[in-house]
Amino acid sequence: MKALAFSAILTLTASASFACETVTLGDLTIQNAWSRATIGAGRPGVLYLEITNNGGTDDALVGIATPAAGMPMLHETVVSDGVASMPHAMAVPVPAGQTVALAPGGYHGMLMDLTAALKEGETFPVTLMFQAAGEVTVTVDVLSMRAEGPDCADAGQ
Amino acid sequence: MRGRRTVILGLGGVAGATAYMLGLGWWQSRSREGAGPALLPLPVAEMAFSLTDHRGNRVTPADWVGQPTLAFFGFTWCPDVCPTTLSDISLWLDELGADADRLNVVFITVDPERDTGPVLSDYLASFDPRITGIAGPVAEVERAVAGFRARFEKVPRDGGDYTMNHTAGVFLFDADGRFASIIDYHEDRRFALPKIRRVLG
Numbered sequence: 001m002k003a004l005a006f007s008a009i010l011t012l013t014a015s016a017s018f019a020c021e022t023v024t025l026g027d028l029t030i031q032n033a034w035s036r037a038t039i040g041a042g043r044p045g046v047l048y049l050e051i052t053n054n055g056g057t058d059d060a061l062v063g064i065a066t067p068a069a070g071m072p073m074l075h076e077t078v079v080s081d082g083v084a085s086m087p088h089a090m091a092v093p094v095p096a097g098q099t100v101a102l103a104p105g106g107y108h109g110m111l112m113d114l115t116a117a118l119k120e121g122e123t124f125p126v127t128l129m130f131q132a133a134g135e136v137t138v139t140v141d142v143l144s145m146r147a148e149g150p151d152c153a154d155a156g157q
Numbered sequence: 158m159r160g161r162r163t164v165i166l167g168l169g170g171v172a173g174a175t176a177y178m179l180g181l182g183w184w185q186s187r188s189r190e191g192a193g194p195a196l197l198p199l200p201v202a203e204m205a206f207s208l209t210d211h212r213g214n215r216v217t218p219a220d221w222v223g224q225p226t227l228a229f230f231g232f233t234w235c236p237d238v239c240p241t242t243l244s245d246i247s248l249w250l251d252e253l254g255a256d257a258d259r260l261n262v263v264f265i266t267v268d269p270e271r272d273t274g275p276v277l278s279d280y281l282a283s284f285d286p287r288i289t290g291i292a293g294p295v296a297e298v299e300r301a302v303a304g305f306r307a308r309f310e311k312v313p314r315d316g317g318d319y320t321m322n323h324t325a326g327v328f329l330f331d332a333d334g335r336f337a338s339i340i341d342y343h344e345d346r347r348f349a350l351p352k353i354r355r356v357l358g
């Protein structure tokens with residue numbers, strides 16, 4: 001009985017990737033929330049996810065909060081004249097009827113002052129603040145440093 | 158891989174604007190590259206620097222002549238561009254298999270104050286073992302960057318912290334050390350493997 005319960009938990013752990021869950025807030029759906037493992041807590045972490053606006057009104061992601069970092073903020077990687085920089089983004093537009101991604105090489109959550117190293121296989125919560133829709137908390141999967149994204153079978157495309 | 162090309166999914170003004178922006182970055186760096194021979198990276202043999210790899214070996218340009226080179230500038234405190242590019246490079250090396258053993262693959266830090274040999278060693282353990290980390294005194298890194306006609310800049314942040322802006326393209330040189338091409342950061346990744354195969358000969 002005990003063994004059976006244990007194996008059930010294992011199965012659950014193996015198949016339940018939080019990143020692949022869809023979280024709904026009004027007309028918005030959020031999915032594929034992931035981050036990369038860090039070496040120690042001194043380096044900044046990163047946050048990637050996808051937001052779909054199924055409604056008829058534009059919205060915008062205006063802030064993020066997480067117990068995983070003392071100073072989380074929105075950034076946008078910009079390559080200008082071949083040189084990459086990461087200016088602070090006041091807001092990430094989420095236009096009506098579109099899907100916007102915080103993704104490698106573009107908008108991302110920059111998690112500065114990590115409270116602890118992000119370890120592969122762990123998860124942490126991030127609260128997303130939208131201009132119109134309000135707030136919602138999603139669970140972020142920490143993938144390997146080499147990861148290029150979560151492996152969701154039906155990656156919401 | 159998927160994420161890079163889907164910064165904004167769907168159709169409409171924002172997607173168009175983003176595509177334009179990304180395209181512009183690509184175009185600017187290409188036009189700069191093509192603006193005159195003076196702006197092309199020097200042949201490796203004409204470069205001058207003395208750096209140290211993450212295994213503790215001294216590295217000079219002469220060490221690179223005789224094998225094709227793939228080089229990328231970055232720093233280990235970089236959460237977005239650098240792990241993404243090193244992950245891409247690792248995937249390319251996977252796909253090239255044993256052919257890539259002939260390639261000199263180097264990750265040159267533009268933040269040698271924090272990225273010492275042991276730090277690079279720790280960091281690169283997450284990526285393909287054929288990637289060699291390169292560090293050294295700031296002045297020598299500057300000489301290397303100058304030879305590549307690349308750029309970097311230290312950007313202070315609140316609280317005494319800082320980040321680095323840096324050339325994000327991946328440089329390719331043939332076995333004779335002649336500059337062959339750049340894989341631009343926002344370029345379609347499908348063009349990368351053919352470019353690398355060309356310098357492998």
Ligand SMILES: [Cu+2]
Nearest residue numbers: 075086110237
């Ligand atoms: Cu950033």
